[in-house]
Amino acid sequence: MKKKKALGFKLLVIGLAFLLAACSGGGAKNIAIGPPASETNNVSKLILEAYGLGEGDYKEFQEGFGDAADGVQDGNIDISIGILGLPAASIESLQASVGDVVMMSLSDEAIDYIEENSGYRKHIIPKETYDFLDSDIQTVTAYAILMANTDTIDEDLGYELAKIMIEKASENTHAQAKQMILENALKGAEGLPIHPGAKKYYEEQGLTVDNPVAEIGATDRKNELILGTGSQGGTYYPLGGEMASIWNKYIDGINVTNTETGASVENLSSIRDGNMDLGMTVHVPAMLAVNGEGAFEGSAVPNAAFIGHIYPEVVQVVTRENAGIKSFDDLK
Numbered sequence: 001m002k003k004k005k006a007l008g009f010k011l012l013v014i015g016l017a018f019l020l021a022a023c024s025g026g027g028a029k030n031i032a033i034g035p036p037a038s039e040t041n042n043v044s045k046l047i048l049e050a051y052g053l054g055e056g057d058y059k060e061f062q063e064g065f066g067d068a069a070d071g072v073q074d075g076n077i078d079i080s081i082g083i084l085g086l087p088a089a090s091i092e093s094l095q096a097s098v099g100d101v102v103m104m105s106l107s108d109e110a111i112d113y114i115e116e117n118s119g120y121r122k123h124i125i126p127k128e129t130y131d132f133l134d135s136d137i138q139t140v141t142a143y144a145i146l147m148a149n150t151d152t153i154d155e156d157l158g159y160e161l162a163k164i165m166i167e168k169a170s171e172n173t174h175a176q177a178k179q180m181i182l183e184n185a186l187k188g189a190e191g192l193p194i195h196p197g198a199k200k201y202y203e204e205q206g207l208t209v210d211n212p213v214a215e216i217g218a219t220d221r222k223n224e225l226i227l228g229t230g231s232q233g234g235t236y237y238p239l240g241g242e243m244a245s246i247w248n249k250y251i252d253g254i255n256v257t258n259t260e261t262g263a264s265v266e267n268l269s270s271i272r273d274g275n276m277d278l279g280m281t282v283h284v285p286a287m288l289a290v291n292g293e294g295a296f297e298g299s300a301v302p303n304a305a306f307i308g309h310i311y312p313e314v315v316q317v318v319t320r321e322n323a324g325i326k327s328f329d330d331l332k
Contacts, residue, residue, distance in 0.1 A: 029078040029323075029331055032061045032068030035231060039264035039282040040065070042295065043120065043140075043315060044081040047106065050113035051328040058331060064262075066233015069094045069318075072101075078323045079104070083142070083282060083313045085176040085235045087129050091318060095132050100321040103130070104328070105138040114140050119284040123314055139317070143188030143283045144176075144236070144310040148195050149271045150303045152225070153278070154218040157254070158197025161278075162308050164250045166201075171246055174239040179311035182207070187309040188283035192290060195305035214305035227258045228267035228279040236263055236280045239310070265295055272301040279304075282313050 031048070034040025041062065048058065061068065061077055069090050071077030082088070095101040103125070106114075111122050123141035127133040146165070148158055162185075169180035182205055193214035202209050227244050230236030237260055244256040256278070261267055267279030268289040285295065292300030319325045 028057060028059050029325065030061055030071070030076065031058045032063045032065075032071060032077050032080040034062065034068075034081065034083075035064050035262040035266075036062050037266040037269065037295075038230070038262040039285045040081065040083050041262075042265070042285065043083060043114075043118070046114055046118060047081065047110065047315070047317075048328070050106075050110040051332070053328065053331055064231025064233050065090055066231055069233060072318065072320060073097050075320075075322075078325060079317060079319045081315065081317050082234065084316050085144075085179075085239075085311050086125060086314050087175070088235065088316060089175070090233050091130065091316060094318070095130065098320060101130075101132050102319050102321055102323075102325075103133060103137050104317040104319060104325070106140065106315075106317075107327070107329075108138075110328070111138065111140060119287060120315070123312075125314060125316070137316075139315045141312050141314045144280060144313045145188040145192075145283050145286060146307040146310055147268065147271060147279050147281055147286055147304045148198075148307045149218075149274070149277045149279075150195065150214050150305050151217040151274065152222045153195065153197075153216075153305075154221055155195075155197040155200070155216055157218075157221055157251070158195035158216075158305075158307060159201050160197070160251045161247065162195075162198040162201045164247055165243065165308050166205075168246050168250060172239070172242045174235075174242050176235060176239050176311035177242070180309070184309045187312075188286075189306045189309070190283075191287055192283070192306040193304075195307055198305075198307045211306065217303065221253060222277065223254055225254055225256045225277040226275070227256050228261045228263075228270055228276045229258050230261060230263035230280065232260055234263070235311075240280055268296070268301050268304060269299075271304045272299070278307070280310065 033044035120140040229240035264281035270276035288294035289301040
């Protein structure tokens with residue numbers, strides 16, 4: 001009888017220990033790091049690496065930002081990492097649904113590590129950006145740009161794509177379209193080959209273009225064009241959809257169709273393989289792609305050329321108050 005009581009007490013203690021661990025957030029956290037073959041996925045791993053977090057320290061979920069936000073809302077995902085414009089509609093929608101969104105800052109040490117190992121640079125999100133912020137957020141940023149397939153986009157079409165992208169941006173209702181102005185047109189272009197059509201347009205507008213000029217393989221104008229964007233919960237997909245509609249309105253003889261993808265890396269790979277004509281991407285993987293480095297080692301993308309800057313891409317890391325996470329240091 002005493003043995004049964006002792007065993008029962010022991011099981012009770014074990015059960016309480018598990019319960020306390022669950023309540024205190026014990027165990028590996030669920031982190032949405034972005035879809036496979038996306039720049040979000042790459043930078044998420046770099047951020048976690050900067051904090052000394054590796055496999056086994058967290059459970060990764062390779063979700064698009066829309067699905068990731070749903071997971072945060074449902075409590076199935078603890079942290080979601082996204083590369084988005086400011087402000088991000090999906091984050092505002094999440095806050096409207098749950099009312100306790102927390103945006104995490106990156107430490108100085110983590111930012112130093114990220115800057116040393118990538119093309120991302122320190123960025124401050126002002127607290128006025130979102131209603132739920134009590135202070136500025138320290139993070140990193142890059143540029144979203146448009147790349148073209150030089151095997152399918154001829155010089156004249158490259159010129160028209162750049163021209164309409166800039167001159168008709170006011171007809172694009174997406175919040176990030178206001179960034180597509182001539183003053184920003186070459187942001188993110190440094191070191192990338194530029195499409196000769198885009199170069200011609202920008203120089204006509206008085207800009208100095210120092211980029212190497214891409215060689216064009218396209219001879220005849222292609223009528224049906226595919227634009228690679230990103231997941232529906234992010235910025236690329238809705239913004240790209242409006243860009244496609246405006247091109248179709250003003251450029252005769254073409255029809256641009258935007259398609260949902262895993263974003264940067266997938267779009268660049270699809271351009272290389274001849275399955276895509278235009279692709280939205282962060283400038284950091286674009287540099288790796290043309291140089292055959294990083295994810296593109298041994299499989300460079302020689303047929304991709306810069307068309308223009310779209311908007312600043314800002315890494316935004318969100319969780320909820322009830323997750324009890326203030327920093328990535330809490331995951332160690």
